[in-house]
Amino acid sequence: MSAALLPVPPVDPRDRGGPAQPLLSVTDLRKHFPVYGGLLNRRVATVQAVDDVSFTIAKGETLGVVGESGCGKSTTARLVMHLIRPDAGSIVFDGEEVGSQAGLSVAEMRRQMQMVFQDSYSSLNPRLTMVDSIAYAPRMHGLPARQAVARSEQLLAQVGLNPALFARRYPHELSGGQRQRVNIARALALEPRLVILDEAVSALDKSVEAQVLNLLAELKARLNLTYLFISHDLNVVEYISDRVLVMYLGRVVEAGPVEEIYGRPRHPYTRALLASKPTLDPDRRTTVLPLSGDPPNPINPPSGCRFRTRCRFAQPACAEMLPPLLPPVDAAPGDAQHLVACILPEAQMNAEPRHAA
């Protein structure tokens, strides 16, 4: 079904601030995990998993988050959902601060914000049938059992699974793609406004991944959803996102509209990351190594700019201060769409060698 043919969804009655108010606004989110060890089992180090991460998601938008393993993408998602308690920072959902006295309680926030994980099997209870898994949350939130089951069957149909065939099955009786559809249905059971997809298509075969991506696009248009889409797959993020956040070692290094990030990446890390993407053209293979070495350990990251140890533009000044997230050097005044955390104008401007012609 084409999204363009669908009627424009009516204004959501839950929408408080209107379309201009971001659905989610995260400010200075931080989580440092202590590492204990040594003779007296004292705190010996700190993993700065997420450090001063700020971003907003507009209503109806898809925000993609990319980065290497250990960069804090999944921890950010878990902090936003309050699956892990943040050390600092505020999370404001449609104008209401989450967890504060006057604002939204965590339980209320989770009604409006749901999550789909990478491992479709371990995120389902092996002893619940599909219909019971999906009906679980609505029942917990007070819907009578009969209605919850009816709603659950409706949701199965919505994600493209025939309820007559799938409702009574257990997780092990489904394929990975089918299970991920059930996980999506379960996430939608409470009619959330924001869905966090944490590597939700990464474990699927390519042919199935494409089906699920189509389903996500269709559901988004039909149900007026907003997505936070986390993935290590640069192609998928480019395909699905409106805006992109690039993370490195717990910090945001670049953020902006997808065309800007993929078309004119400014941060040396973003450029290296994009240049590492395997080409789909046999005549344009990668010939210059974009980045050497593995991502460094997030325990005790380098001072100043965390990328400086792998950056070919690095200067002594990079070690001295954390680069702030600012519009690029040649941005039009007042244009705060594209943000980059790099203090060197030449590093922001010089293109990285890409593929051989």
Add this chain to the structure above:
Amino acid sequence: MPLDATPEPPALEVEGLTVRFRKRDEQEVCAVNGVGFSLARGKVMTILGESGSGKSVSLKAVMGLLPGFAKVEGQVRMAGRDILSLPPAELAKLRGSKVSMIFQEPMSAMDPVYTIGDQIAETIIQHEGTDRATAMARAKRLLERVSIPSAARRLKNYPHEMSGGMRQRAMIALALACDPLVLLADEPTTALDVTVQIQILMLLRELQAELGMAVVFVTHDVGVAAEISDQIAVMYAGRFVETGTLRGVMRDPQHPYTRGLLSSTVHGGMRKTLLRTIPGNPPSLAALPEGCHFRPRCAEAVAGCQREPPVVRGETGTMVRCLHAVAAEAAVPA
């Protein structure tokens, strides 16, 4: 059919490779069904397929690594010598010397209680009978060759002391210890970050050209295949459905499955468009559809597809297993 008309036998020749598994009380499952290819020295062939298509099992069968209850038929010739009929002791001599394999997860492929240096040296001593000091010196050179910094110190590392990319390099060094003729690579970059993946791919490309190995590379990722291969074989439900040169298959795929796989591979140019997907899921090997195994998911299926699909061969080693390929060939006068 040899791809290169060279007088020397191809480095690796596989004919009619079939692997069947049978567990107690269960019906027999045919994981690999009549796979055949021929690979010259210095060439890279990628087997591209989804999970359960039989690509890894094919590699393990070539290497003779399958468990005893697997029934393996067909022929595998390495430099003209049939290796499947070799007694186990003879085969063990070949493994690690003439043919070696690298895996997706180096952590589980290496022994956690021996250092990297010990593991490489053991292979060299076992196959070439050198003394330990010589073997260790060679192990150090191998680590340097795969660009592991401070190789002498790294020799004393255990696998868990290395990062993922470093472990993968160490495993490549281990595989190359005895200058193999054939390298089998089972998704060696799948678990790595994209920045490390490209490093490993470029390293493999460099080593393969330098040492003139024949490489069989298994992956599910079209992008990885485009970076590394000369030839491609697309595998579906235990069979090769299409083979050809990398450019040929990528630019002008003939089999409907190959076309579907390429159009399901998302890239930036497809932004905000509806993806053209293959409906359904890969079939269970225990209940394969009659005739063409891809038929239930194929948009172009006709009644004739219920019979065994014909194998249409082109001149440069290309092959398509599809009824429509016959019609296409008939339409173009040769």
